[in-house]
Amino acid sequence: MASVTLDNVSKFYGDVRATHDLSFHCEDGQMLALLGPSGCGKTSTLKMIAGIEEVDRGEIHIGTQLVNDLSPGQRNIAMVFEDYALYPNMSVFENIAFPLKLRKWPGQEIRKRIEPVLELLGLEDQRESDVRRLSGGAQQRVSIGRALVREPELIIFDEPLSHLDADQKVQLRTEIRRLQKDTGLTGILVTHDQTEATAMADLVVIMNHGKLQQIASPQSLYDHPANLFVAEFMGEPAMNLLSVRLEIDGSNCHLVGEGWSVTPDRAVADRIMSSAQGRELILGVRPELIKVSTSRAVRGNIEGTLAWREYRGDVHVLTIAVAGGDTEIVVESRQRLDFDTGAALGLEITAEALNVFDATSGRNLLTDTTEH
Amino acid sequence: MNPHDGLRLEQVSKSFAANDAVRDLSIDAKPGEIIAVTGPSGAGKTTTCRLIAGLETPNSGIITVAAREVTRLPPQMRSVSIMFESFALYPMMTVADNIAFAMRAPTRDDRADEAEIARRLKDVLALTEMSELGGRLPHELSGGQKQRVALCRALALDPMVYLLDEPIAHLDAKLRHKLRAALRRRLVASATPTLWSTPDSMEALSVADRVAVLIEGRLQQFDHPVTIYKRPANTRVARLVGDPAMNLLRGGLVRENGALLFRNQAISLTLPEEARVRIDTGKSMSEVVLGIRAADIEIASNSGDDARSVEVNSYEPFGKYAIVGAKLGADTIKAKFFHVPPVDVDDVLSIRLHAANAVVFDGATGNAI
Numbered sequence: 001m002a003s004v005t006l007d008n009v010s011k012f013y014g015d016v017r018a019t020h021d022l023s024f025h026c027e028d029g030q031m032l033a034l035l036g037p038s039g040c041g042k043t044s045t046l047k048m049i050a051g052i053e054e055v056d057r058g059e060i061h062i063g064t065q066l067v068n069d070l071s072p073g074q075r076n077i078a079m080v081f082e083d084y085a086l087y088p089n090m091s092v093f094e095n096i097a098f099p100l101k102l103r104k105w106p107g108q109e110i111r112k113r114i115e116p117v118l119e120l121l122g123l124e125d126q127r128e129s130d131v132r133r134l135s136g137g138a139q140q141r142v143s144i145g146r147a148l149v150r151e152p153e154l155i156i157f158d159e160p161l162s163h164l165d166a167d168q169k170v171q172l173r174t175e176i177r178r179l180q181k182d183t184g185l186t187g188i189l190v191t192h193d194q195t196e197a198t199a200m201a202d203l204v205v206i207m208n209h210g211k212l213q214q215i216a217s218p219q220s221l222y223d224h225p226a227n228l229f230v231a232e233f234m235g236e237p238a239m240n241l242l243s244v245r246l247e248i249d250g251s252n253c254h255l256v257g258e259g260w261s262v263t264p265d266r267a268v269a270d271r272i273m274s275s276a277q278g279r280e281l282i283l284g285v286r287p288e289l290i291k292v293s294t295s296r297a298v299r300g301n302i303e304g305t306l307a308w309r310e311y312r313g314d315v316h317v318l319t320i321a322v323a324g325g326d327t328e329i330v331v332e333s334r335q336r337l338d339f340d341t342g343a344a345l346g347l348e349i350t351a352e353a354l355n356v357f358d359a360t361s362g363r364n365l366l367t368d369t370t371e372h
Numbered sequence: 373m374n375p376h377d378g379l380r381l382e383q384v385s386k387s388f389a390a391n392d393a394v395r396d397l398s399i400d401a402k403p404g405e406i407i408a409v410t411g412p413s414g415a416g417k418t419t420t421c422r423l424i425a426g427l428e429t430p431n432s433g434i435i436t437v438a439a440r441e442v443t444r445l446p447p448q449m450r451s452v453s454i455m456f457e458s459f460a461l462y463p464m465m466t467v468a469d470n471i472a473f474a475m476r477a478p479t480r481d482d483r484a485d486e487a488e489i490a491r492r493l494k495d496v497l498a499l500t501e502m503s504e505l506g507g508r509l510p511h512e513l514s515g516g517q518k519q520r521v522a523l524c525r526a527l528a529l530d531p532m533v534y535l536l537d538e539p540i541a542h543l544d545a546k547l548r549h550k551l552r553a554a555l556r557r558r559l560v561a562s563a564t565p566t567l568w569s570t571p572d573s574m575e576a577l578s579v580a581d582r583v584a585v586l587i588e589g590r591l592q593q594f595d596h597p598v599t600i601y602k603r604p605a606n607t608r609v610a611r612l613v614g615d616p617a618m619n620l621l622r623g624g625l626v627r628e629n630g631a632l633l634f635r636n637q638a639i640s641l642t643l644p645e646e647a648r649v650r651i652d653t654g655k656s657m658s659e660v661v662l663g664i665r666a667a668d669i670e671i672a673s674n675s676g677d678d679a680r681s682v683e684v685n686s687y688e689p690f691g692k693y694a695i696v697g698a699k700l701g702a703d704t705i706k707a708k709f710f711h712v713p714p715v716d717v718d719d720v721l722s723i724r725l726h727a728a729n730a731v732v733f734d735g736a737t738g739n740a741i
Contacts, residue, residue, distance in 0.1 A: 165413055
């Protein structure tokens with residue numbers, strides 16, 4: 001296994017720039033996810049790492065070796081595809097053995113290599129099965145087995161769970177993660193699904209329009225999104241993004257919306273007070289960090305009425321129309337709720353729950369280390 | 373059941389060659405009611421939609437729409453509006469013409485005049501946030517936009533039944549949330565029943581008045597969302613519904629000092645009073661399956677009798693909660709912790725299982741007891 005490093009990698013298709021000076025580093029033994037909406041450049045990045053597309057500018061290293069000019073076959077990379085890409089007329093064993101047969105390994109050696117892989121993937125009892133009769137999850141495990149026996153330096157997982165039913169998705173994502181940690185393999189996971197990236201990766205690269213938006217651990221992306229794109233992309237229901245105006249009053253400051261305001265605590269105030277009075281900002285608040293109540297005594301700093309509520313099993317998702325404007329705030333609540341659509345509610349945004357973004361650049365002012 | 377003006381399927385079966393696509397399906401949707409049909413691939417969701425629309429004919433059973441039997445009527449005589457999962461857009465027509473096409477169809481008895489067509493077109497485009505795209509051709513649209521055109525086309529009609537086959541599957545999370553709300557408000561305000569098919573069980577729970585769970589063509593449960601979530605009819609439903617699905621532990625029931633306990637090699641758990649009263653342990657209960665929601669497992673802060681040490685074998689940090697997998701005897705359980713603990717794989721964690729919402733299933737049949 002080996003590390004993977006991209007330095008200022010760009011890819012052009014005619015006038016379209018698929019990736020834009022992309023740089024990131026995946027340590028040996030780590031799983032890194034490339035995450036973003038369709039058209040964000042993650043598939044182009046995958047193809048350049050695999051050697052299927054040429055790098056137009058910049059460098060890609062696998063371990064210490066520059067691979068820009070190496071063919072796919074020279075790179076020792078294995079791929080796991082979303083549609084499994086198994087040989088339909090072969091058994092489980094034959095599918096996994098195929099790369100070794102191509103290398104003309106003797107049968108005895110092949111069996112020696114494959115047995116532990118079958119065991120690792122829980123496929124011991126299905127070695128002779130026709131792969132067409134297996135569940136989607138088992139087929140994908142065969143595909144992973146075929147990748148593992150080659151002992152590659154890197155495995156690329158291209159949307160590996162897309163075609164599976166929900167229960168198999170949950171099971172296989174845990175299995176892949178466990179396998180990756182146990183075997184110490186280096187993996188690049190390409191996905192549009194934040195759940196998969198969060199469950200399987202050590203580090204997540206979020207991309208949009210060919211540009212890296214943020215690289216961080218899943219928890220850190222959730223807690224400290226670098227910009228509005230990441231803030232909206234990570235988390236379901238999405239973070240509330242509310243237009244506010246900065247008002248400075250002596251050594252305090254207030255974030256003022258339509259008919260309501262929030263007073264941030266000292267730490268937040270210090271980060272944003274260097275900005276000008278009256279500056280347009282976006283206040284970001286996670287739905288589960290807003291308190292909601294009907295009782296007058298504990299009403300918070302925002303008042304509104306319940307426009308819509310959704311049952312989600314462990315939680316309720318409430319959409320609240322803020323009084324005196326057309327702002328809607330989404331709240332996720334784990335309480336048992338004894339009110340319904342139309343109820344008057346008070347919302348409390350606690351000071352520690354805030355993210356503050358610049359309305360123009362979209363940057364998170366609380367985490368941004370560049371000058372603004 | 374009394375006949376009503378909505379949609380009703382009675383004992384409907386359809387097979388393709390030797391495969392039962394749908395078997396003895398009985399469900400109904402009242403006027404203004406949304407029923408969701410959910411299940412994994414191959415459950416029969418799309419076949420159900422096609423049978424109601426008249427694109428397939430059942431081998432047996434009766435389908436009625438607005439108290440009129442339509443089982444063998446051609447599609448255009450059913451006044452059913454179907455949204456296809458495959459979109460089925462006309463490639464040479466603009467978005468607006470694709471949507472208006474069905475409203476102009478000469479065979480429809482609910483055909484609208486041009487002023488009404490324009491009004492409805494504007495209305496559905498606004499609903500789906502597509503107002504700017506009426507003049508585009510399908511090839512100029514993203515997958516999510518095409519899906520919304522197909523949805524608009526179904527909603528613009530004024531039929532006796534709406535059939536929405538995975539109507540919001542290809543949209544991003546934020547738009548899905550908005551459209552669930554917008555669609556539900558609109559559909560329940562109408563006097564028309566809606567069948568909403570989705571493989572996403574959580575979408576089914578949040579959007580529907582009642583949910584039908586189908587697996588391999590057979591109805592497993594048809595009930596209100598809260599009941600489906602809290603009291604799954606069998607282990608198949610339990611495995612399908614929830615984020616993550618319910619933990620299912622094998623063991624036996626024993627009665628001790630007047631209390632009813634679930635016990636296996638790893639745990640012994642006192643079941644709630646309600647279960648003690650309801651469950652007749654006169655019968656042999658050596659083999660049961662206990663269902664416990666991931667959110668009903670907590671980290672034990674003190675080491676009481678009921679706390680269990682487990683080794684963490686997976687850790688998925690979803691920001692506001694973490695899903696932690698651990699080995700508990702022969703079973704792997706998943707816990708959902710809303711206060712994310714700083715744990716990692718191979719750590720040992722002390723946990724406590726809460727039985728208050730537990731469901732007991734028969735070990736042989738898988739049915740809830």
